[in-house]
Amino acid sequence: MKNEARGARSLGDPEGPHADKYQRILDAGIKVFARKGFHNARVSEIAAEAGVADGTIYIYFKNKDEILIKVFEESLGWIISRVKKELDQEPDPVRKIKRFIWMHLELLEENQALAEVLQVELRQSNKFMKEYLPARWLEYLDIISELVKEGQRQGMITPEISPGIFKRALFGALDELSLNWVLTNKGKSYIKSSAEQLCAIFLKGIVKPGIEV
Amino acid sequence: MKNEARGARSLGDPEGPHADKYQRILDAGIKVFARKGFHNARVSEIAAEAGVADGTIYIYFKNKDEILIKVFEESLGWIISRVKKELDQEPDPVRKIKRFIWMHLELLEENQALAEVLQVELRQSNKFMKEYLPARWLEYLDIISELVKEGQRQGMITPEISPGIFKRALFGALDELSLNWVLTNKGKSYIKSSAEQLCAIFLKGIVKPGIEV
Amino acid sequence: MKNEARGARSLGDPEGPHADKYQRILDAGIKVFARKGFHNARVSEIAAEAGVADGTIYIYFKNKDEILIKVFEESLGWIISRVKKELDQEPDPVRKIKRFIWMHLELLEENQALAEVLQVELRQSNKFMKEYLPARWLEYLDIISELVKEGQRQGMITPEISPGIFKRALFGALDELSLNWVLTNKGKSYIKSSAEQLCAIFLKGIVKPGIEV
Amino acid sequence: MKNEARGARSLGDPEGPHADKYQRILDAGIKVFARKGFHNARVSEIAAEAGVADGTIYIYFKNKDEILIKVFEESLGWIISRVKKELDQEPDPVRKIKRFIWMHLELLEENQALAEVLQVELRQSNKFMKEYLPARWLEYLDIISELVKEGQRQGMITPEISPGIFKRALFGALDELSLNWVLTNKGKSYIKSSAEQLCAIFLKGIVKPGIEV
DNA sequence: GATGAATGAGCTTTCATTCAT
């Protein structure tokens, strides 16, 4: 009843009676963290952005840290489910990897504020919230490594490649390119070129066939 | 071999009469920023680490931000000169790219604290100090793109590759892998595997020859 | 014997249609104030302890202060009526004073939480709620001074004694000893010794007969 | 050098280079705690009263609690040493007890603000800072019990009296009377009467010689 | 130049109280 109008409005999947304000605070958190970074974000600014009183934040979240943690969890959860659903439609691991690259860039393009938060704050947090360590982010990375393993099983991907290193290499490249897109204002075409180029680089390499490496 | 040119001091190349304290503060900054992150680093802790009084910091640096900026500038300057010198010894662009990958990882391995600062804080700062935007970091990235262009001129690298996107893809991958190495404690062998794998991936791709992509 | 008149409810004598919740809040107030002290007691904790909603408190009490005031009033009212009733059974003023000492200690022993609130918070409140100044507490003190006056009239108590100072001296001594009993866990025998000793001290003094003072 | 001018200015015995501000904050703490009570005292008000910035408080004290604790420690330390010195001049234990009663009341009369803090906050703190429990306060109480024991040894005080209960009874009475003096504005004569009456009560009792108790 | 005590703006968080349901 309370949530009938939410539909596709925002990331995440809040449940329970407080869903509305919870989600508004989460969305506000994404915006403000993106604008100012976690440390320079003021709780009062998040409250204002969410249209609630400062104190209301603390009904739904233990503290400022928890807002960020929940932003990670809910956003990554939503991204993962979106990505997995689309990958199912691709026939083979190599096509899936291409699709993954495209989706990563497109999803973040659609959610620029979220992109900024994930790129910058996820690193900070990986370093400082070791007790938490976003399990969902590892889950996301493992989508890549699983695709590589499957490709190797099917004989499409060279067996010398380490899936564990590849997943980080690809993620790092994707992350750097979307960060760059977010920071500069290169327009949508940059996303397209980035996707195309990354597919080419990671799948076929850059050295001309026949050249010794 | 690696440190032959650095004298007994440390990274960077401080000049002038204040060289000693200036450099001590800079080194202390790297350590403390690595340990705590920029926002949680206390100026007084940097001062203590450097063995100077709090107020002395402000004789050499305008403010806390400037310590970080100078850490970037001096460290990147030193890295760039080291890298360029070694790349000169490689015969062709493809070999140079391989050398670059190895050096990046090895240099950061040798300077773990610096690695942590560059990886995490450079992102933050890229985002917030747009007025500054570390020119040296772009210079470092451009080493890669110049190598790609040269490779394309010499016909060793496929012309479809965009050097501007490639430089960020490679940097992102390197960065992610060294961050992972820094955060987990995987030992030196992880650096080696990372370098080998990245060379393979970026130069030859992961799809088996003959497979359609 | 001691509780015969109190029915199943508790201290005080709540009347009117709200009697139940009113009393439950009052009792909860005593418990929570005893546990945490007035300032550290949370209205929401009192509500929880009373099994009512936070807002309900404000139907029965103007604010948090008023809960404490009513705790004083109702508790002291109950204590006074209990004490007066028992004193009637004693034949002379000196015996009545002895009885008073015993009853004070025994009543608080039976209501330890109330004891803690009265002892600690009454002082605070005496100091800050000058506008209120618990009339009932003065009434309680005056029981003592009236007994002294009566004793002087009957020639049993030396006329040099000021009833006004004596009442405070005795109350202070009683209060300090019950506070000490509440804070340490000395068991029931400490109450007995305290009563005996106080009777001896206040009635006969501590100096041996014959010694010059 | 820095402290040459302090003389009798304020309680306590601050040492070290920061003595001046430390003592000013302590004195300000006494005043403000007396005026408002610990919980309603604002750190900023103490700072203003001491003529320092808010932050300066935290150079000298860990937090607001510690100001109160140090007020207890230093004040009681000062009181104890003053009292002990004077008691030495009295010839026998009974005379010493009389002197103690007079001094207690006179010292607090001279330091009214301190009196209010000790009386009201010491109780609160006894209850809530069990970890701390002002050792000095116990030391002060023990002055009394030691005098009683000595009096019993010399045969001047009846052996039935428990020094441990007597010390609390006397302290409670003194405390209540000085609280009353502080709260009402009874003038100096009330102090005198209180002292006289307490001496009479505690030493000789209130019951006329010859009356059976 | 070097010091480090002092500053005070500004933050997160708490919680008594209200009021729409």
Place this chain on the structure above:
DNA sequence: GATGAATGAAAGCTCATTCAT
């Protein structure tokens, strides 16, 4: 009457920066 989610003022404390010595 009863509820409890929401409010928002207020306070303790931190720490980058200054400046008298």
